[in-house]
Amino acid sequence: MRTPLHRYELTACDSLQDALAALAADPSARPFAGGTDLMVLMDAGHLPPGRYIDLWKVRELRDIDVTAEAVTLGALTTYTEVLKAEILRREFPMLGIAAAETGGIATQNRGTIGGNIANASPAADTPPALVAYDAELELVSSRGVRRVAYEKFHTGYKKMDLAPGELIARVRLPRGRKGWRDYYRKVGTRKAQAISKVCFAAAADVADGRVRDLRVALGSVAPTVVRCTATETTVRGHAVDDAVVVKAQRALASEIEPIDDIRSTAAYRLRVAQNVLREFLTRIRA
Amino acid sequence: MARLLDALRLQIGLTGTKEGCGEGECGACSVLLNGELVNSCLTPLAHADGTDIVTIEGVASDEQLHVVQQAFIQCGGAQCGICTPGMVLAAMSLLARTPQPTEADIRAGLAGNLCRCTGYMRIFESVLEACRHLPPKL
Numbered sequence: 192m193r194t195p196l197h198r199y200e201l202t203a204c205d206s207l208q209d210a211l212a213a214l215a216a217d218p219s220a221r222p223f224a225g226g227t228d229l230m231v232l233m234d235a236g237h238l239p240p241g242r243y244i245d246l247w248k249v250r251e252l253r254d255i256d257v258t259a260e261a262v263t264l265g266a267l268t269t270y271t272e273v274l275k276a277e278i279l280r281r282e283f284p285m286l287g288i289a290a291a292e293t294g295g296i297a298t299q300n301r302g303t304i305g306g307n308i309a310n311a312s313p314a315a316d317t318p319p320a321l322v323a324y325d326a327e328l329e330l331v332s333s334r335g336v337r338r339v340a341y342e343k344f345h346t347g348y349k350k351m352d353l354a355p356g357e358l359i360a361r362v363r364l365p366r367g368r369k370g371w372r373d374y375y376r377k378v379g380t381r382k383a384q385a386i387s388k389v390c391f392a393a394a395a396d397v398a399d400g401r402v403r404d405l406r407v408a409l410g411s412v413a414p415t416v417v418r419c420t421a422t423e424t425t426v427r428g429h430a431v432d433d434a435v436v437v438k439a440q441r442a443l444a445s446e447i448e449p450i451d452d453i454r455s456t457a458a459y460r461l462r463v464a465q466n467v468l469r470e471f472l473t474r475i476r477a
Numbered sequence: 478m479a480r481l482l483d484a485l486r487l488q489i490g491l492t493g494t495k496e497g498c499g500e501g502e503c504g505a506c507s508v509l510l511n512g513e514l515v516n517s518c519l520t521p522l523a524h525a526d527g528t529d530i531v532t533i534e535g536v537a538s539d540e541q542l543h544v545v546q547q548a549f550i551q552c553g554g555a556q557c558g559i560c561t562p563g564m565v566l567a568a569m570s571l572l573a574r575t576p577q578p579t580e581a582d583i584r585a586g587l588a589g590n591l592c593r594c595t596g597y598m599r600i601f602e603s604v605l606e607a608c609r610h611l612p613p614k615l
């Protein structure tokens with residue numbers, strides 16, 4: 192049975208200032224971006240009646256800004272816009288891969304990066320790439336602006352460092368990744384329109400046969416996206432060989448907590464996560 | 478809040494746009510909004526304000542079917558027809574972006590549109606057939 196949607200009120204806003212004022216005036220109100228998560232929940236009656244503040248027409252949240260230090264995406268940047276941005280394709284290709292593997296074209300035209308982050312699904316596909324890229328979030332409210340390392344943003348299952356009345360305004364990606372090699376792999380039931388069973392993003396700075404630095408992040412294997420620092424430690428500073436791969440795979444098992452659910456099993460997820468890690472390490476070794 | 482899908486079907490009576498799942502998975506409710514493919518079941522009516530919307534009813538001109546529609550008929554790309562309006566619009570949106578698609582492009586372009594009848598191969602063939610009849614890009 193469908194739920195009558197008139198239980199949900201959508202308040203239009205033309206500017207960021209409007210949106211922040213509307214959120215400040217009604218502490219129970221929540222932001223609404225492309226609606227590709229929210230409309231599904233509303234239709235199924237999984238959300239209590241209430242008010243939503245419509246960000247869709249807020250221009251200030253839509254631009255992609257490039258400076259010498261960083262590429263900054265407005266929270267309303269859609270997957271399609273991510274795919275069109277030449278600078279992202281060149282310097283942050285994993286975001287484009289994640290975007291192209293998110294839903295189908297219709298979902299990519301409406302779903303936003305801010306919505307993907309704030310929906311806080313452990314199975315979301317951009318978070319591992321954002322962690323691997325050391326992304327930082329700019330959060331705004333009527334009280335001001337603050338910045339949080341994305342890695343620290345998700346604090347538990349569907350919990351995040353976001354106060355009532357606060358919005359994700361921008362996602363900042365630090366540049367200067369020359370020489371880094373990226374590896375992204377989403378494993379789902381189908382190539383498109385499937386929710387991840389395991390989502391893996393990693394990047395490595397390899398010079399003279401040694402891994403100077405690296406990032407490894409996984410989705411769908413814990414209550415939030417995880418940066419796998421123990422795994423990184425087993426590899427950092429070393430030349431990748433079989434022994435390093437085995438150590439890294441063992442470390443990975445110690446820091447992810449996959450579960451059994453309708454999409455997969457804990458055992459399958461662990462096995463696949465370790466196999467994909469090996470594939471990444473094999474690639475950077477070559 | 479209201480859905481664009483309900484405004485089209487119930488208020489305007491444009492029932493060519495179908496509802497399959499109501500949750501963004503099947504693409505039966507696809508329409509073009511300012512030329513971009515969207516699922517009208519997930520689009521609030523407010524987001525359609527001031528935009529240009531094309532439903533399947535707006536695809537043929539006068540008595541002349543669109544080349545994509547013609548190709549679906551010719552290749553047997555439609556059986557029960559429930560997915561067809563969405564498939565045709567998804568194909569049109571693909572061809573507008575990529576006039577000479579590879580098979581992989583076609584699969585990706587139609588990935589959000591599900592069909593329970595045809596088994597997809599004839600749908601992919603229909604899109605390839607339509608490419609052969611599109612006017613060459615200037």
Ligand SMILES: Cc1cc2nc3c(=O)[nH]c(=O)nc-3n(C[C@H](O)[C@H](O)[C@H](O)COP(=O)(O)OP(=O)(O)OC[C@H]3O[C@@H](n4cnc5c(N)ncnc54)[C@H](O)[C@@H]3O)c2cc1C
Pocket residue numbers: 221222223224225226227228229230231246266267292293294295298301302303304305306307308309310314315316317357358359360384385386387500501502
């Ligand atoms: C068919 C289908 C397939 C999908 N496939 C995938 C997939 O493969 N991978 C994947 O990761 N996701 C997938 N999704 C989920 C969804 O499309 C994404 O999570 C999308 O990025 C959500 O963005 P949105 O703008 O539509 O969010 P909305 O639905 O508008 O909002 C989602 C949540 O974020 C909050 N929010 C939105 N913007 C902000 C902001 N700027 N600041 C603070 N809070 C905000 C809202 O309050 C809400 O809680 C799919 C959805 C559908 C319907």
Ligand code: FES
Pocket residue numbers: 495496497498499500501502503504505506507516517518519
């Ligand atoms: S009815 Fe809209 S996607 Fe299925």
Ligand code: FES
Pocket residue numbers: 554555556557558559560561591592593594595
């Ligand atoms: S023709 Fe019946 S669903 Fe596609």
